[in-house]
Each structure stands twice: as structure tokens, then as C-alpha cells.
Amino acid sequence: MTMRDLYLLVPLAPLAASVVVGLFGPKLGRSLSHWLCILGVAVSFAASIAIVRDVHAGHLFDGDIYTWLASGSLRLAVGFLIDPLSATMLVIVTFVSLMVHIYTVGYMADDPGYTRFFSYISLFTFSMLMLVMSNNFMQLFFGWEAVGLVSYLLIGFWYERPTAIYANLKAFLANRVGDFGFVLGIGLVLAYFGTLDYAPVFAKAPSMAATTIAPWTGSGWSLLTAICICLFVGAMGKSAQVPLHVWLPDSMEGPTPISALIHAATMVTAGIFMVARMSPLFEWSETALSFVTVIGATTALFMAFLGIVQNDIKRVVAYSTLSQLGYMTVALGVSAYSAAIFHLMTHAFFKALLFLAAGSVIIALHHEQDLRRMGGLRRYMPITYVTAVIGSLALAGIPPFAGFYSKDAIIEAVGLSHVGGHRYAYFAVTASVFVTAFYSFRMLFLAFHGEERFHAQSGHDGESGSHGHDEGAHDAGPPRESPWVVTIPLILLAIPSVYAGWAYVQPMLFGDWFGSSIFVREPHAVLGEMKGEWQGPLAFALHGLATAPFWLAIAGVATAVYLYLVNPAMPARIAARFGAITTLLDNKYYFDRFNDWFFAGGARWLGNFASTYGDRTIIDGWVVNGSAKLVGIASRAFRRIQSGYVYHYAFMMILGVFGLLYWWGAR
Secondary structure (H helix, E strand, C coil): CCHHHHHHHHHHHHHHHHHHHHHHHHHHCHHHHHHHHHHHHHHHHHHHHHHHHHHHCCCCEEEEEEEEEEECCEEEEEEEEECHHHHHHHHHHHHHHHHHHHHHHHHCCCCCCHHHHHHHHHHHHHHHHHHHHECEHHHHHHHHHHHHHHHHHHHCCCCCCHHHHHHHHHHHHHHHHHHHHHHHHHHHHHHHHCCCEHHHHHHHHHHHCCCEECCCCCCCEEHHHHHHHHHHHHHHHHCCCCCCCCHHHHHHHCCHHHHHHHHHCCHHHHHHHHHHHCHHHHCCCHHHHHHHHHHHHHHHHHHHHHHHCCCEHHHHHHHHHHHHHHHHHHHHHCCCHHHHHHHHHHHHHHHHHHHHHHHHHHHHCCCCCEHHHCCCHHHCCHHHHHHHHHHHHHHHCCCCCHHHHHHHHHHHHHHHCCCCCHHHHHHHHHHHHHHHHHHHHHHHHHHHCCCCCCCCCCCCCCCCCCCCCCCCCCCCCCCCCCCHHHHHHHHHHHHHHHHHHHHHHHHHHHCCCCHHHCCCCHHHCHHHHHHCCCCCHHHHHHHHCCCHHHHHHHHHHHHHHHHHHHCCCHHHHHHHHCHHHHHHHHCHHHHHHHHHHHHHHHHHHHHHHHHHHHHHHHHHHHHHHHHHHHHHHHHHHHHHCCCCCHHHHHHHHHHHHHHHHHHHHHC
């Protein structure tokens, strides 16, 4: 098998499994269906490992596989760009997807849509793989829209639930807003570069840096700034940056396995990958980099605050995803693209781990998701507890766990940057360390420590209903550890959550891991400045012990210990004392209410106005009914001159002749 065949195998194996199970799943049965999908992703993962080895041996590929359309000089093709950046993403996506596929066997065991779900998640994996392997904007857009479409299907998987339908429509519409900007950016690339292939566009970017465009008379915009900001608006939708973040917390309406897949390695990381891939364009626009930095910093800090007040275990993890995506976006804005991808990788491991651990708890409590109805689970679920502790330590950035290395590298890079907004970004990402550590351990303590609060509950609003699990009281005995198909993925994800940071920080940030796949101009080379002081992962960890982020993380953990283990009555008193702030956070800064009032309400008002005045008054009243009335009036007028007397008609003929003679004479 040639490497070209291996490249094709990566996306086509999960696609083939998805198609077969989607069409014939009920006839094949559950067991064969899930094994086909797991095998498809496992083959893709194995091929990705081989591709990474081949890439780091110096063998890159950039070529077309299939010509889809040719019109004049324009060719639109399906092609692959296999370089260190795409190869790294292949391994991350396929590994996390494989863990989610295995986990789904246990989590969705009683669901009537079992085979349909497996078909969807395999299709989701295929879509993301096509996105990261693309060598042109057309295929990038295909993968971009495909992950959006399949996420719509997965978020609304339990379609009998109105909240699920609302959530998937919200995700779909929020992403359409971002995708409008994305399409504009691709259109500008085609209009001014004459091609959609990455290589010629990137090669021509330096010569286009001074080019300006005039959207209207008297304006002058930098072409590359306009392209980069439009493309980043698309990333704001996919990667849930403020203010297009509103869909991501509601995506928790989907089953937990897809929450892990969306949040850890696929859809939300698509925007981060895209900006890193477009580094040869972004590097020529200071304005675009500043815009990216400020948006990312705002998301990192303000979304972290929302994690503090959440009581749904999955929503706490969801808001942590929003905050961590903000970190990655800030890294992109300060040109630390390698640090962004490094954090994307470590985050994929520990965030998938936390979501799947949350799902394990939900299974044990008969699909209860409210943290206030948990507690004391560590004695019943030791494996889930230990892996959740590892995930929380990694998320909080405690050395030597993976999140420490990637998060601290981003904070250091922001501190060395000079891009516009870097001071605000440095404050935001530093302050977020305390908040992240606090809400991470708040969730851990409420779920696994303290008194057991699940015995007294008899009803809940967790994941239930259409997937066939028991909705009643927790009367089936004490909680039990989840089956091996759930715990094995937890263990396998916990391993890289511990070691991936110190094992890969040197090659990915200060080595030649990404080669020429990421471009950074000399004035923006903050990681190059850090490289001069690099003395190894141990020294980096020891240095971190003396920095503010480490002590802020320790303070966050200590605060959570005091409030939820030592003095559990205190949080309620604090919430009552600062009622205005609590209300603001509970209402998520009123983004949803504003969107409902302004966008949804505005759309309804516009629709009612168009219906009342446009349709009923103008079209029906004036055009349709008005024309009929006009014909009726004209008919009645003409009927009066239709008398039936010959001399009346002769008189009219004579008048007509005189009229014609007068007209000809006047000419």
C-alpha cells in the first residue's frame, strides 16, 4: 500500500462505516454496527500514526486526488495537504474519536437510535478529517459545513425533546452567521488571488500585503485584513468565540459522547486549526491579529466566570471548553500558533476525559446531571473519580499535568507579545487561571465529595426520555462503577492528560515539529524569544512554581476546598450577598435574551410586517385585488359605450378617423 492509498484510507474508512451502518444498521444489528464503526475509526487512527511517522521522516504531500470542477483557469479539486500540522491533527481527531466510539457502546446501550448514533459520529469524524487534510479553500469549506451539518443532527439526536430541537437550531443559525463571514473571506481570496489552492495563495500573500480595497467610495481597507477578519468570523462561529458562543453550552442537549467529540477534538477546534493553517495570511495583518487577540481574551475570562454558577455537570465542562478555546485564540492572536495547537492537543485529551467522566457519573445516577443531587461518589466509582481528578488537575494547569505546559506557554507568549491588545489579553488569561481551577474543583467536590445527596431525589431534568433510560428515583441501589467500555477510554485518555505536556512541549514549541507548515514573521516570533531561555520540561515546571499562574491555580483549588468541603454553607451566602452579579452570571450576561429580543424578535417583527403590509396590503390588496378592481372599473366604463346602435359605432369611427388625421398632420 502506497502512502497515497494511506491518505485516502484515513477519511474513507469512517465514511464507509457510516454509510453501511446508516443504511443497513437495523438489519446488521447493534453489535456488528458498532464494531464496523469502531473498526473504521481504528483503521483511520492506525493510518494516522503511520502518516505522522512518514511526515517526520521528511515526506510531505500536497496534491489533488480528484478534479471536481474546471471552468476556464479555475479548478476546484479534492486534494490533500499532508504536513506536520495536518498529520498532528489527524492523530488527535482519530484517537479521541476512537475513545468516544468505544465509550458509546456502554453509554448508549439502551438507546433505540443506537445504530443511527454510530453512523452519525463516524460521519462526523470523516467530515473533520476532510477539513484538516484539505489543500484548498473549497474542500476546507466542504469539511467546515459538513461538521456543522452533522453537529446539527447530533445535538438534536433526541428529536422528541423540544429543548434538543431548540439547541440544534440555535447551533445551526449561530454557525450560519459565522459562515457568512467565512464565505466572504473565501470569495475575496478567489477574486484577488485567482485560485483557491493554499500554496499559490500563501506564496502570493507578501506581495498582496499593501493591496487595499474600497467596499464603498472613499474607504480604503487592507485586502489581507479584510480576508483574515472574514475568515476569523467563521472561526468565531465554529470555535464559539464571543459573541457567537451562545450555541455551545446548549449543545449539551445531545448525548454525552457527542459532547466530548464536539468539544474536545472536532468541531470547535476547526476554527483554531483554520487560523493556524492561514498563518501565512494572518501574519501580514496586525489589525487582524489584534482582533483575534481581544476576542480570544474576552472569551477566556468571561466564559470562565460562567462556569462558577453552573449546576449541570456537563455545562460546567462546556463553559470550561469556551474558556480554553479563548486561550487557544489568544495564542493565535500573538502569533504563537504552535502553542495554540499544542494546547488544542492537550485540551483534547483532558477535556474528552472530563466529558466522558461526567457521562460515567450520569450513567451511575440514572441520568441525573444536577451537581446538587450528587456527592460522595468517590467511594462508589473509584476509577471515574481518579480519572476525573487527573482531568481536573490538567484543566487547572497544575504541574506536571499536560494542561500546565500548554497553558503556561500561552501565558508566557502573551506576556512577550507586542500586538495590539496584548496587555488586556495577558490580564485575562492570567486571571482565568484562578477561575478555571476554582470551578474545576468545585465540580469535582460537588460530584465526588461531601454528603450523598442523590438518595433523596425522585425526579430530575437530566438526559432522559427518548433514549430509554430509567427516569425514576434512584431506587436501583447505590451507584456502581461504569462498565469497562466506559472506564477503558477514561484510563486511556488519562494517560496523555498526564504525560503529553512534558513529552511534547519541547518538540512542538521549541523544536521543528511543525516545520514550514506554520509561518511566523520575525517581529511576531514570541516563541523564538522563549526558546532562548528553554532548559527542558523539568526546568519549565520548576520555573512555573514561582510564577503567578501557578499560585493563582493553587488559590483557586484552595478556595474550592474551603467553600465546598470546609464551609459548604458559604456559597449560598456569597450568592445572596452579591445577588446582582449572581443574576448576571445566571443569565449568561443576557446574551441569549438579547439575541431572542433583537435577532429572533426582530426577525419575527420583520416577518409580521412583511406579512401584514407586504403580502396582505401590497401584494394581495394592491396588486392582486387592486388589479381585479381596476379591470372591473374599466369593464363598467367600456360597457357604457357598448350600446348596440350602429350610428353610435359610426360616430365613434368618424371621431377615430379625425383623431388619426390630426395626429398625422401634427407630425
